[in-house]
Amino acid sequence: MRTPAKLDQWFEGWPELVCIDLDGTLVDSVPDLAQAIDYALVNAGAETAGEDRVRTWVGFGAAKLIEQAMQWADVSSDLMEQCYRDFLLHYRDNLTAKTTLYPNAIQLLKTFKRAGVPMALVTNKPSVFIRPILTHFEISDYFSWLIGGDTLEEKKPSPMPLLHCCEALDAEPQNCLMIGDSITDHQAAKEAGFKSMLLTYGYHQGVDLPSLGADFIADDFTELFT
Incomplete structure (x- = not known):
């Protein structure tokens, strides 16, 4: 060859x-990641970040991704464990729903x-x-x-x-x-x-x-x- x-x-x-x-x-994978991020943010009482914004955060790992989202939404760091868990569970159940x-x-x-x-x-x-x-x-x-x-x-x-x-x-x-x-x-x-x-x-x-x-x-x- x-x-x-x-x-x-x-x-x-x-x-x-x-x-x-x-x-x-x-x-x-951003469409599915963004939905999982938004699910976690809403559960924490914050507004959704949206796909375009999440696209600029991806690349440093899941923990950093949720940390960036929480900082952007002004969610207390005390909720990190909850947000991270909500994100992972939602993403686990929707890994390839919209990923291409x-x-x-x-x-x-x-x-x-x-x-x-x-x-x-x-x-x-x-x-x-x-x-x-x-x-x-x-x-x-x-x-x-x-x-x-x-x-x-x-x-x-x-x-x-x-x-x-x-x-x-x-x-x-x-x-x-x-x-x-x-x-x-x-x-x-x-x-x-x-x-x-x-x-x-x-x-x-x-x-x-x-x-x-x-x-x-x-x-x-x-x-x-x-």
Whole structure:
């Protein structure tokens, strides 16, 4: 299988490992996350935040997400445990009600699989939610590792999740790729010594992607293979 020019330029062949983010990269999960956030806020006596606002908060993990929502709604920190529980329970019951795969996500996974490239799903989402989402979209079998925000002692932007998978393969970090959509993905890749690809359609937390200095910024997965 011919190596795409971009990968040949970086690795002189296919990468030894590809780590891929979930929310904002493979799936647009904000519609379901926003409904869970709004459910928790209403139960705390606050107004709803709405999908557009929640979209700017996603990327740092569930606890940080609910913390940002509570701060925005001026909800007392004394209600953190209640809000977090309400959020998790609602989200658990509605994981894929409105969540969708991004265009060409399946093509990306199939291309790396055909090339024999090991893949890891590396997200800051609580690990309990990962497999049900992947199973729903029938993509769990593509990944050799499923790393959530609570799987290891540290989560992105720490390089630990990426290096954990890298070391399991005895791969060289400079021969590995991180695909994500945010500063947390880029920082993890940079600290781990991985190449980084960022998607413009994801959750950027208000950060200007070109300013980060990623190796590649794309509007679509297929640009990696052209």
